[in-house]
Amino acid sequence: MRNSMRMFAAGRRLLSTAVADAPMAKPAVKPASPNFSSGPCAKRPGYALSNLADAPLGRSHRAKVGKAKLGAAIQKTRELLEPAGLPSDYYIGIVPASDTGAVEMAMWSMLGPKPTTIVHFESFGGDWHTDAVKQLKLENVTNVQADYGVLPDLDSIDWNTDVVFTYNGTTAGVRMPPSWAPPADRKGLAIADSTSAVFAMEMPFANLDVVTFSWQKCLGGEGAHGMLILSPRAVERLESYEPPWPMPKIFRMTKKGKLNADIFTGATINTPSMLANEDYLDALDWAKSVGGYAGLVKRANANLGVLESFCDSTPWMEFLAVDPATRSNTSVCLKVTDLDAAGVKKMAALLEAEGVAFDVGAYRSAPPGFRIWCGPTVESSDLELLLPWLEWAHAEVKASA
Helix, strand or coil: CHHHHHHHHHHHHHHHHHCCCCCCCCCCCCCCCCECCCCCCCCCCCCCHHHHCCCCCCCCCCCHHHHHHHHHHHHHHHHHHHHHCCCCCCEEEEEECHHHHHHHHHHHHHCCCCCEEEEECCHHHHHHHHHHHHHCCCCCEEEEECCCCCCCCHHHCCCCCEEEEECEECCCCEECCCCCCCCCCCCCCEEEECCCCCCCCCCCHHHCCEEEEECCCCCCCCCCEEEEEECHHHHHHHHHCCCCCCCCHHHCCEECCEECHHHHCCCCCCCCCHHHHHHHHHHHHHHHHCCHHHHHHHHHHHHHHHHHHHHHCCCCEEECCCCHHHECCCEEEEEECCCCHHHHHHHHHHHHHCCCCECCECCCCCCCCEEEECCCCCCHHHHHHHHHHHHHHHHHHHHHC
16 A cells, blocks of 8 residues: 555656646635644634624623633643543643743743743744843853754753743644654753644643643634643742843733732733633534544644655655654644745735635745645634635646746
């Protein structure tokens, strides 16, 4: 069977090369959902606004009903994550400003008492380095950096320092390898920006001290809300260290030197959207229905497999991630090897004009190409229907060159 697949792929490459510059017929069938954006991401299959009818609109988030709804979001998150390895003594809270707010809360509240290492290989990780050096003005910062498409030398990380890193590079399509984890005997904190990883990848939760993500990524929730998970080691840092800089109200996680545990039961720092929270609850229920965390990972891996097969048999399409072990199974970044940036943009414009694929262009600071969201809310059947449209758009652009 494997040899047959290789022969099929080789034949398809020859055919694709032969017709690369020729027009081809427009495919007849479109994906049921053309939403392949990397944030906000596709809603779950079967989503309907009517599922949010129980949202306590017009009610205070501090009222009994509001607290119960926010508390349920935290509890259902825990019920999905603990079977995947999240320790039961970790705190889970809802915080402002999406994943960005959650990461910056951790950085502004915890960094300083130890040297800091920033590990980054894409746009947002670069932002965390900027925060550490130019905003917090930390004196002892090690920059462990790599270009788009590759990871830096992970063995060079000094875990005696506090380490801030991106677990999955949403703008680069590169992730930490599945076998990788911070050492259990680390002296510093492991602070993981995990917004496009949680709910789609197996993660070493017990070896992470801070985990951040947002509702808008892997479960397709609405924007503006972040999630912050803290280990007991992170809580100890909060309670033993007071930063020398002024702390904005929305970053404050302690009261009188102790963790403000109310944040981690649903008493949010600022006013949350109860409609967005209801939307997240709906996504969490769906996640449970497809097999929980393991089921979500399986769906994302299957989606990646669709694009891997396509790239294997398409001579002009390649992954931006150089090492297959580091390929993201959510924000899949691809490059077109025989078109320049203008040509790739034309392809993306054709796909959007046909209502086939929305928001699939590469991130603005990334190399030209495509970024196709393959998280668990995307159906493999839609990705399979997208593939002939990619070939059609490529042929159209090549023919008009």
